[in-house]
Amino acid sequence: MLAPVVMCAVTYMAAASPARADELTGTLKKIRDDGVVVLGVREASIPFSYWDGGRTVGYSQTIALAIVDEIRKALGLPHLRVREVTITSANRFPMLVNNQIDFECGSTTHTHERENVAAFSNTFFQYAVRMITRKNAGITDFPDLAGKAVVTTAGTSDERLLRQLNSDKQLNMRIASVKDHADAFAAVKSDRAVAFVMDEPILYGFRATDAHPDDFIVTGTPLGLESYACMFRKGDAPFRDLVNGVISRMQTSGEAERLYNVWFTQPIPPHGINLNYPLSPEMRALFAHPNDKALD
Template sequence: MKVAIKKKLVAIGTVAAMALASLAPPAHADELTGTLKKIHDDGTIVLGVREASIPFSYANGDRTIGYSQTIALAIVDEIRKTLGMPNLRVREVTITSANRFLMLVNNQIDLECGSTTHTRERENVAAFSNSFFQYAVRMIARRNAGITDFADLAGKPVVTTAGTSDERLVRQLNSDKQLNMRIASVKDHSDAFAAVKADRAVAFVMDEPILYGFRATDPRPDDFVVTGTPLGYESYACMFRKGDEPFRELVNRVIAKMQTSGEAERLYNVWFTQPIPPHGINLNYPLSAEMRTLFAHPNDKALD
């Protein structure tokens, strides 16, 4: 009984701390460091966005939309409050899987919340927020191709996206199992799916939710199937520059509040269980037990 009471008091204390933080006065300019100082001095935050990471971050006419883009904009709102800059400008820069880390290190973007996997190796280059999505790595193929698992890809052309953790996983599988797959790595996800549609590859290996996104938004979704025993389980997180604790604390505070308040689950339902732009297709990708656990216990741990 005492343990339960203690846990409840800790939870109440956490909520109270979040509430007090939201009422805190704006930070003074001379107290700022790192990314927050850069944003303050520039009067602009630069977001790295994706063109075709459906439903996370993707172009819809003149703006970027998606599940993780919404999280990024919630972080921007918190930055506006923290800096006392209600008119802070947002500039979007389109990135790819291949160039996103270089653009971050070169200060061409300040924050990226798209579909970037948090791995321990990548911690040498970038810092990562609390995870906002957990998923399996699988593949998409034509339903009539007879592809049900990765062994069926032996000797066949396969495509993945360059610079992704999935590329490493499928190449390792190819080597370990001596499958002799002919693996092509292309610039972005849309190019990879286009290769399957044009029959230049029999399968596209990628993060499961992205594959469901392409399948759902294709004019002929029933022609394709997401399949295969998972190559592994990974998580997405927002990415920003290393060694910036004030910025990390702000980003993680926003994500943790969204997850523990129920806002993240509502957002998930909007993008994964209801019709989404541009074609009003429903991905029918219900919240997993692993995601519920993540929302209940926010953390920034890599899964590899």
């Protein structure tokens, strides 16, 4: 079911004459010189970029592979190798800056502050920041977390929002920041924390793939609206234009909406769970008018 989606994502891409080696700069030159594109991937950002037991799959992983295919065309290297490197919320920026990955399209939030460190593509997803908690915990909104143990993922924009809320509202939450999303949800399941604060679609992903999804609810007045984008090194206009060309064509052609429906409204691997997360009006507007604006 997934392979045809990847194929469809790249069939409409405009044919380009391969760039001459002496014309290349930045990331495209590095990829051609190395003979490999190094793609940063996530282990547990369901349904964006995650390991299904056999390979990395997901909504944004499919976009990343479409970009890789366009790189192959631009460089005239149809057999260009792809090496996947697992990244976390905490190490993704150093790994990019230190040339350990060439780019990533996972679940990285585009913020104005982060533009000091990395460059960001056109947005491929917009979402709210909320929380997941046990249905019987009696928690419906963020003030209910006062004095309680709460978990989030280290190195995320959500951590900053949560700590700011804690300070502004003097909630005295005991906030723990853990390595990755799976560790954070595990803390809620083991009752080490009453809530996991994160991007809404990721929370729906964990709820849907849990053995007892009805035990959990996603709730809370959104702490903010944010956007995901692919991330690559600053000052690289040719690579930015290539990436944005792929994303824009997917969105305006209708392919992005079809891809969205595969990952958010239909059963997904490895267990065939449906997130039942329909396309929002904001996402529909984004597909009609692609842009690279941070929402913070």
